[in-house]
Amino acid sequence: MNTVETTLGPLGADRLGRVNAHEHLIIDGGYTVVKEPDFKLDSVEKAVEEVGYWKAAGGGLIVDTMPFGCGRNVDKLVAISEATGVPILVPSGFQKSSYYLPDHWQHRFDEETIAGLLIAELTEGADRNNYDTPVVDRSAVRAGFVKVAGDYQVVKPTTLKLIRAAGRAHRATGCPILVHTEMGTAGDELLDLLEEAGVPPSRVMLSHLDRNPDVFVHARLAARGALLQYDTPGRIKYQPESVLVRLMRDVIDAGFGANLLLGGDTARRSYWKAYGGGPGLAYILDTFDGRLREEGFTQDELNAIWTENPARWLGLTASTETAPSEERAASA
Ligand SMILES: [Zn+2]
Structure with a gap:
């Protein structure tokens, strides 16, 4: 695959720029916001300001990670891109x-039906109504990946069904898979189930793994080919950045620099400068990147994290040659 579908149309690896691999730009209603009003990110104007800081710091593609039923708004994402030029x-x-009411349709429909819904989003266009209404109204923009989510230490029966549906979607379209891990747990089990469903670990991004900053666990997941996504920079309530920097160094020194990705996951008003909060969506690039350089990370190591590894997850031929050959084969 040579291009990926974005809000600004299909883009090749050379157009991605530095990738924010896990972010939330719009959370426009849904049970998520009812549970926690700080999650309400419904303003295009505020998002344009915040993404402006990201762009000014040299940022490129942003992976938005709020799927069905959680306040996704495709038209607002497109509006942000059109105003900022950021895909x-x-x-x-x-x-x-836990972000859905117990009667959400994901619990009722079978694997094949859900796979069909996912595949249509990936090949025809994302539903503006998030499959929450009887009317499907497809955006001209197609979805770029499928997200599934584990729970703390376990994979629940509905999740298993959704993983199998995601596997069908991957087999049909080659789409990448993004996994929410709860506190970095159940990574091996999630990879096992995805592999059984036909998704090679090299096309799976395991999110939030740095909530459990354990290099032994991460090296084992990376040895299977999985991409490890970290997002605690600047969010000190989770852990000091020194722990994260040490973890990144250890993972790279263990030989897995081609598996690391960074995201902001700034899914709260209180995290955004545009709402008077901090550290801001641009923090991972305008501040944390500088700390990594000061702590001895090389340009090649940073290029891998920001551009080459995301391109490989997306199934794109990276513009710089670093991918191990077996991963290239797996993503072909
Ligand atoms: Zn998130």
């Missing part, structure tokens, strides 16, 4: 179970 990857799929 956004539109998610399809599902957030973790």
Whole structure:
């Protein structure tokens, strides 16, 4: 595959720029916002300001990770891109179970039906109504990946069904898969189930793994080919950045620099400068990148994290040659 579908149309690896691999630009309603009003990110104007800081810091593609039923708004994502020139990857799929009411349709429909819904989002266009209404109204923009979510230490029965549906979507379209891990747990089990469903680990991004900053666990997941996504920079409530920097160094020194990705995951008003909060969506690039350089990370190591590894997850032929040959084969 040579291009990926974004809010600004299909883009090749050379057009991605530095990738924010896990972000939330719009959370426009849904049970998520009812549960926690700080998650309400419904303003295009505020998002344009915040993404402006990201662009000014040299940022490129943003992977938005709020799928069905959790306040996704495809038209607002497109509006942000049109105002800023920053491309956004539109998610399809599902957030973790606690963000849905227990009667959400994901629990009722079977694997094949859900796979059909995912495939249509990936090949025809993302539904503006998020499959929450009887009317499907497809955007001209297609979804770029499928998200599934594990729970703390376990994979619940509905999640297993959604993973199998995501596997069908991957087999039909070659789409990448993004996995929410709860506190970085159940990574091996999630990879096992995805592999059984036909998704090679090299096309799976495991999100939030740095909530469990354990290099032994991460090296084992990376040895299987999985991409490890970290997002605690600047969010000190989770852990000091020194722990994260040490973890990244250890993972790279263990030989897995081609598996690391960074995201902001700034899914709260209180994280955004545009709402008077911090550290801001651009922090991972305008501040944390500088710290990594000061702590001895090389340009090649940073290029891998920001551009080459995301391109490989997306199934694109990276513009710089670093991918191990077996991963290239797996993503072909
Ligand atoms: Zn997130």
